Amino acid sequence: MVHRTAKPFFKPSRPCAELTLGHRSLYIIPSRFGALWIAAAGVLLLVAIQTGSNSTLLLAFVMLGLMVLAMFLTHDTLQGLTLRCDQPAPTFAAEPADYPLQLESSSARPRCSLRVQGHGVVVCDRLTPGTTPLSLPWFAENRGWQLPPPVQIETIAPLGLFICWGRWQPEQPQLIWPRRQQGPVAELQPPRLRDGLEEWQDLRPVREGERPALVDWASAARGRPLQAKVFNDPEEPDVILAPASGVPLEAAREHLADRIWRLHHSGACYGLQIQSISLAPSKGVRHRDACLEALATV
Amino acid sequence: MSHQRHASSLAWWALVPLGLQCIALNGSAPLTWPTWALVLCALFKLRECRRPFDRRLVALLQLLSTGLLAAQLQGLWASVLQLVAVLLALAGLLGHELAGALTFRGFLQRSLQLLAAALPLALVLFLFVPRLPPLWTTELGPSRGAVSGLSPDLDPLSIAELTLVDGSAARVLVPEGQTLPMDAYWRVLVHEQFDGRRWQHRDPPVPRSGSGRPQVGEGASQWWVVEPSATRAVPWDGSALPTSPDQWITPEGELLVGAASRQRRSFRLQSNQRVAAWQQRPPVPSERQAPPESLPRLKALARQFRRLPTGRERLEAVENWFRRQSFRYSLQPGAVKDLDAFLFDQQEGFCGHYASALAALMRAADVPARVVSGYQGGHVVQPISGNRYLELRQSDAHAWVEVWLKGEGWQRVDPTLWATTTTMGLPAAAVAAESGQRQEGNVPWWRWLQWQWWGLDLAWTRWWLSFDQSSQQAWLQMLFGAQLRWLGATVVVSGFVAVAGGWLLLRMGIRPRSPLVQSLRLLTRLGAVPLQGESFLRLCRRAAQMHPDRATLLEAMADQQQLLAHAPLTSAQRRHHLRQWRKIRSRLRRRR
Numbered sequence: 080m081v082h083r084t085a086k087p088f089f090k091p092s093r094p095c096a097e098l099t100l101g102h103r104s105l106y107i108i109p110s111r112f113g114a115l116w117i118a119a120a121g122v123l124l125l126v127a128i129q130t131g132s133n134s135t136l137l138l139a140f141v142m143l144g145l146m147v148l149a150m151f152l153t154h155d156t157l158q159g160l161t162l163r164c165d166q167p168a169p170t171f172a173a174e175p176a177d178y179p180l181q182l183e184s185s186s187a188r189p190r191c192s193l194r195v196q197g198h199g200v201v202v203c204d205r206l207t208p209g210t211t212p213l214s215l216p217w218f219a220e221n222r223g224w225q226l227p228p229p230v231q232i233e234t235i236a237p238l239g240l241f242i243c244w245g246r247w248q249p250e251q252p253q254l255i256w257p258r259r260q261q262g263p264v265a266e267l268q269p270p271r272l273r274d275g276l277e278e279w280q281d282l283r284p285v286r287e288g289e290r291p292a293l294v295d296w297a298s299a300a301r302g303r304p305l306q307a308k309v310f311n312d313p314e315e316p317d318v319i320l321a322p323a324s325g326v327p328l329e330a331a332r333e334h335l336a337d338r339i340w341r342l343h344h345s346g347a348c349y350g351l352q353i354q355s356i357s358l359a360p361s362k363g364v365r366h367r368d369a370c371l372e373a374l375a376t377v
Numbered sequence: 378m379s380h381q382r383h384a385s386s387l388a389w390w391a392l393v394p395l396g397l398q399c400i401a402l403n404g405s406a407p408l409t410w411p412t413w414a415l416v417l418c419a420l421f422k423l424r425e426c427r428r429p430f431d432r433r434l435v436a437l438l439q440l441l442s443t444g445l446l447a448a449q450l451q452g453l454w455a456s457v458l459q460l461v462a463v464l465l466a467l468a469g470l471l472g473h474e475l476a477g478a479l480t481f482r483g484f485l486q487r488s489l490q491l492l493a494a495a496l497p498l499a500l501v502l503f504l505f506v507p508r509l510p511p512l513w514t515t516e517l518g519p520s521r522g523a524v525s526g527l528s529p530d531l532d533p534l535s536i537a538e539l540t541l542v543d544g545s546a547a548r549v550l551v552p553e554g555q556t557l558p559m560d561a562y563w564r565v566l567v568h569e570q571f572d573g574r575r576w577q578h579r580d581p582p583v584p585r586s587g588s589g590r591p592q593v594g595e596g597a598s599q600w601w602v603v604e605p606s607a608t609r610a611v612p613w614d615g616s617a618l619p620t621s622p623d624q625w626i627t628p629e630g631e632l633l634v635g636a637a638s639r640q641r642r643s644f645r646l647q648s649n650q651r652v653a654a655w656q657q658r659p660p661v662p663s664e665r666q667a668p669p670e671s672l673p674r675l676k677a678l679a680r681q682f683r684r685l686p687t688g689r690e691r692l693e694a695v696e697n698w699f700r701r702q703s704f705r706y707s708l709q710p711g712a713v714k715d716l717d718a719f720l721f722d723q724q725e726g727f728c729g730h731y732a733s734a735l736a737a738l739m740r741a742a743d744v745p746a747r748v749v750s751g752y753q754g755g756h757v758v759q760p761i762s763g764n765r766y767l768e769l770r771q772s773d774a775h776a777w778v779e780v781w782l783k784g785e786g787w788q789r790v791d792p793t794l795w796a797t798t799t800t801m802g803l804p805a806a807a808v809a810a811e812s813g814q815r816q817e818g819n820v821p822w823w824r825w826l827q828w829q830w831w832g833l834d835l836a837w838t839r840w841w842l843s844f845d846q847s848s849q850q851a852w853l854q855m856l857f858g859a860q861l862r863w864l865g866a867t868v869v870v871s872g873f874v875a876v877a878g879g880w881l882l883l884r885m886g887i888r889p890r891s892p893l894v895q896s897l898r899l900l901t902r903l904g905a906v907p908l909q910g911e912s913f914l915r916l917c918r919r920a921a922q923m924h925p926d927r928a929t930l931l932e933a934m935a936d937q938q939q940l941l942a943h944a945p946l947t948s949a950q951r952r953h954h955l956r957q958w959r960k961i962r963s964r965l966r967r968r969r
Contacts, residue, residue: 112433119437123444126408129511131623133503133844134447134456138463140502142440144495144879145467151880185901187894189475208897209907236474238491239433 094226094250097163105245107154109146113240116146149240156191156234157243160184164251165212169368169375170219171336172258177214178227178249184208189236196228196246222332222375224252256371262334263323267352280348281363282306309363317360318342319350320370332374339374343367353377387472387484388423388432391439391465392416394458398446401455403605408449415442429473436470451643452602453830453837464488490886497875505868507853508846510622527608527750527774529578531568533729534713546752546773547603547612550766550835555597555648557757557767562777562789563612565751567629569661571740573669574715576733576748578608599646600839602831609633612752612769616653617646620847629747630655630787643838645845656786660745664781668737674717675734679741688744688782695738696795704731704796731792732776745781749789750774760832768831892941892958896934899965903927913938927965934961 098104109117120142127136165179178195188206195217203211219225226248233244282295285305293307320338322331335353342349343362350360351370356377358370395416402409419438426432443462446455468488475487551557568576598620603611613632619625624634624644630653634644668675678698682691702724710726713719716734719726732748739746753775755767777791820828844852857864897907897916905920907913917935921928937958940946946954 112430112437115434115437119441119444122441125512126445126448128509129513130408130448131511131621131845132448132451133841134451134459135444136508137499137503138440138444138447138459140499141463141492141495143502144498144876145491147498147876148491148494148879148883151876152883155884183906185898185906208894208901209911210909212909237471239429239470239474 094248096250097161098245098247099159099161100157100232100245101159104247105154105157105243107150107241107243110235110240110242112235113146113149116142116240120146145238146240149238152237153234153241153243156188156236157232157245159186160188160191160206160232162230162232162247162249164249167251167253169254169256169371171256172219172222174259175216175218176227176253176255178217178230178253180213180215180230180249182206182211182213184211189234191232191234191236193230193232195230198228219253219255222255222257224376225255226250226252254372254375256375257329257332257336259337259340260330260333261337262330263326264331264334264338265321265323267319267321268317280361281309281366283309283363317348317350319352319357319360321352336371336374339367339370385423385432385469385472387465387481388435388439388469391436391462391469392420392423394462394465395419395439395442395446398450398455398458398462401450402446406449408445412442412445412449415445432473433470436466439466439469451838453834456837456841464492467491487886490883494879494883494886497878498872501868501871501875504849504852505864505871507864508849510846527565527606529566529568529580529608531576531578531729531733531748531750531776532574533726533733533776534574534715534719544771545604545768545831546606546771547601547769548766548831548835549602549612549755549769550600550764550839551648552597553764557755557765558614560754561614562775562791563752563755563769564615564630564749565610565612566608567627567631567747567749567779569629569664569747571666571668571737573671576736579663597648599648600835601642601644601646602835602838603642603644611642611644613646615656616649616651618649620645620647621845622847626653626655628655628658630749645848652786658787660781664745664747665743666740667743668716668741672715672717672737672741674721675737676741678720679738679743682738682742688780689785691742691744692739692780692782692790695735695742696790696792699735699792699795706793706796728776728791728793731796732778735778735790735792736780739778739780747779748776749779750776753777753791758828758832760829763832763836766832766835768828892938892955895962896938896958899962903965930961930965934958934965937961 120139123135123139123142126132127139161183163181163183165181167176167178170176180193182203184206186208190202190204191206192200192202193213193215194200195215198215198217201213201215203213215227215230217227219227229246229248231244231246233242235242282298283306285294285307289307295306295308299305320335320342322328322335326334332353335351339349339351343364346362348360348362349370351358351373353373354377356373358366358373399413399416402412404410415438419435419442422431422438423435426435439462443459443466446462447459450459464485465488468484471487471491472484475484547563549557566578568578570577570579599614599617601611601613610627610631611634615630617632619632621644624632624646626632632646634642670676682694685691685694705725706727707725708727710723710730713723713726713730716737719730720734720738729750732750736746736748752769752773754773755769756773757765758768759765775791775793777789777793779787779789782788853861853864857867893913896913900907900916900920903920904923905916907916911919914935917931921931924931937954940954941951941958944950
C-alpha cells in the first residue's frame with residue numbers, strides 16, 4: 080500500500096469540513112495487477128480456444144467475472160466513509176506537521192491508505208465501525224494559517240485489481256509558525272513592573288500544600304479547575320525580543336521564532352515586539368504560542 | 378505477523394494440488410513445459426517475495442498454471458484438484474489485503490463466496506458466448522514418447538512374445554437404452570504401406586480447420602474418454618459422425634481429434650447407421666502395392682488365387698486355404714524370419730501375424746488390402762454411480778484386414794478367427810475375444826474401485842466435458858430457434874443480472890452477523906455513530922436522547938446486547954435472548 084500508482088489528476092472538491100465518499104467523489108481504474116489479471120485471463124481464453132478445454136474456458140470467464148466484481152468491491156471499500164477535519168496543532172514551517180482527521184464508518188472496512196498530496200502515506204489496516212482518529216504527516220513551507228494540500232484516500236482491497244481513490248480538500252487551516260533559524264535578534268529592556276500578587280504571568284496546576292494566596296480563585300469561581308499563579312522572578316531579567324536591525328523581516332521572524340522556542344525551553348521570561356504587535360514579557364506555553372502566532376500571522 | 382503467515386501458508390498450500398497435477402503431465406506435450414515453468418516461477422516467487430505486489434503475482438501465476446493444467450488434465454480427479462488450487466490461490470490473494478481480518482478458514486470461506494459470486498457471470502459467458510474453433514491448427518500432441526498402446530508401425534514378425542498389458546485404453550458411454558456392442562471392432566490406425574516385413578501407418582495431413590462441419594443430427598451420442606497414446610487417432614466404430622470441428626475423419630477411415638495425443642482425450646461422437654464415406658473411397662496406389670520379391674512362396678500361392686475372376690472369390694479362396702492349414706494362435710510365436718516362414722513353416726502367431734499375412738497375400742493376388750489396428754471386444758462395467766460403460770484395455774488391442782471388393786467397398790476381414798486352435802488347444806476366436814470374457818466375480822477390490830471411479834469420471838465427461846462447440850450450437854438452437862439475433866442482447870442482459878446477483882450474494886455473505894455489529898449498523902442509521910472509547914450502553918443512551926420516542930426500545934436493545942455478550946447463558950437462554958434482540962431490532966427498523 081505504500082507505493083500507489085494512481086495520479087491525482089482529478090481536482091478535489093471545494094474545501095469542506097467533512098466529506099462522505101460516494102459516487103461523485105470516488106474514482107476507480109484497474110491497477111497494474113488488474114491489467115496483468117486481464118492479460119492472464121486472455122491467455123487462458125486463447126488456450127481454451129486452442130485446446131477446447133471447458134475447465135480452462137470457465138476459469139478464464141471466472142477471472143473476468145472476478146475482475147468485474149472487484150470493481151464494485153473495491154468501490155464499496157471506500158463508499159460511505161466520512162472524512163472529517165479535526166483541530167490541528169500549530170507547528171513550525173519546514174518541519175514535519177501532523178494534520179489530524181477523523182474517519183467515520185458505519186461498518187468495518189478493509190485496508191486503505193491516506194496521505195496529504197505529496198507527503199507520506201498512512202495505512203489503515205482495518206477500519207472498525209465508528210470514528211477513527213488519524214494524523215497525516217505533511218510539512219508546510221510558509222508561515223501563517225495554511226491549508227494542507229488535498230488529502231487523498233485510496234484502496235486496492237480486497238483483490239488488488241482496481242485502485243479506488245477520492246480526494247478531499249479539508250477546510251480547517253493549520254497554524255504554521257515561521258521556520259526556526261538561529262540569527263541575530265534585538266533585545267529591548269521592558270519598563271519594570273511593580274511586583275505583587277496581581278502580576279502573575281501564567282497558570283499551572285495546583286500542587287499539594289500550595290499557598291492559598293497563589294491559587295487563582297477568580298477562574299475557579301468561573302468553574303475552571305484549580306490553578307496556581309506563576310509569577311516572574313524579580314531577579315530574573317525580562318527581555319523583549321524584536322527584529323534585529325538590518326535583517327529582512329522574514330529572516331528576522333525566523334530568528335525570533337528560534338529564540339522564543341529556546342527561551343521557552345530555558346524557562347526565561349520574554350516579550351515580543353514586532354510591527355504593531357507588542358506582547359509583554361511572560362513565560363509559559365500560552366505566552367509562547369501567542370508570540371509564535373503573532374510572528375506567523377502579523 | 379500472523380496475517381502474513383496466513384496469506385503465505387495459503388499460497389504454499391495452493392502449490393500442493395498444482396504439484397500433484399504437474400507430476401501427471403507428460404513431458405513431451407508442448408503445454409507441459411510452460412506449465413512446469415509457471416508452477417516453478419510461483420514457487421520461487423513465493424519463496425523470495427518481499428512486496429505485496431509479488432504476493433499477488435504468485436496468486437496470478439497459480440491461477441494461470443491451473444488454467445494450463447485444466448487444458449491438459451480434464452479428468453474428474455484433476456478437476457477437483459484444480460478447483461482446490463483456485464480456491465487456495467484466491468484465498469491467498471485475499472489474504473494480502475484483508476490482513477488480520479480473517480482466520481485461515483475465514484479466508485477459504487471468503488474465497489468460496491467470491492468464486493460463487495463470479496460464477497453466474499462466468500456461466501452466462503460460458504453458455505451463451507459462441508465458441509470459436511481453434512484459431513490455428515497445431516500439432517499439440519508430441520511426436521515421441523513412451524506411451525503404451527497401438528503403434529504406427531506394425532511389425533509382428535519381430536515380436537517373439539506378446540505381453541498383454543492390462544491398462545485401460547478407452548472408455549465409451551452410450552445413452553440409456555442403447556446396447557453396448559461387446560464384440561465390435563474399434564478401429565484406430567490404418568497401415569497401408571508394406572515393405573515386405575512391416576506395415577506402416579502414414580500420418581494424414583492435418584486439415585487447416587478441422588472437419589469444419591460438426592454434425593447436429595438425430596443419432597445417439599457416444600461419450601469417449603481415451604487414455605494417452607502414441608497416436609493422434611482415437612478408437613471409433615467406423616461409422617459414427619464427429620460432433621465438433623476439431624474432430625475429423627481421414628479418407629482412410631481414421632478418426633482424429635484436435636487434443637494432444639499424450640493427454641487424456643474426451644469427446645462426443647454421434648452414432649450413424651449409414652455407410653461411411655471412407656468405405657467407398659477407391660484404393661490409392663500404396664494400397665495396391667504388391668509385396669516385394671523377397672517373399673517368393675507367398676507370391677507363388679497368390680498366383681493361384683489371381684486366376685479367380687473377382688476379389689470376393691479370391692478372398693473366399695484364401696480363407697479356405699487358411700482354414701485348411703493348421704494355423705495356431707499363440708502369444709509366444711518366437712522369432713519369425715518373414716511372412717513366407719509364417720505362412721508355410723511355423724504357422725503360429727497372434728493377430729498381427731495373421732493380418733499381415735492376409736493383407737500381403739491379397740495384394741499379391743491383386744486385391745487391394747491394408748492392415749487396420751484397433752481394439753476388439755471390451756468389457757462392460759456397471760458402476761454404482763450411473764450408466765454401464767464399455768471399457769477397452771490395451772490387452773484388447775487387435776489387428777485385422779480391410780480388403781477392397783468391387784461394388785462393396787472396403788470390407789473388414791479378421792483372419793485371426795480362421796486359426797483353428799491355440800497352442801493350449803483353445804479355439805482361436807475365444808482367445809481373440811479373451812478380453813471380453815473376464816469374470817466380474819474375480820475382480821480385485823482395487824479394480825472394482827477403479828471401475829467405480831471411472832464411472833464417475835465418465836459421468837463427468839458426459840455432463841461437463843462434452844459441452845463443446847457443437848453441443849453449444851445445439852443448445853442455442855434449441856433456446857433461440859430462428860431468433861438467434863437476440864443472442865447478443867441476451868448475453869448483455871444476463872451478464873448484468875449475473876453481476877448484480879453475484880454482487881448481492883457477496884454483500885449478503887460478507888455482512889457480519891454478530892448482534893453487536895448489526896446493532897451498531899442500525900444505530901448508525903439512526904445517526905448515532907460510536908465515538909472513540911464509547912461503550913455500547915452509552916451509545917444507546919445517546920441514541921435515546923436523539924430519539925426519545927425510541928428510548929425504551931434502545932434501552933432494551935442495550936440490555937439484550939449486554940446479556941448476549943457477557944452473561945453465562947445456556948444454549949436455550951441464548952436462543953431466547955437472540956429472539957428478543959431480533960424482535961427489538963425489527964421494531965426499531967419499522968419505526969424508522
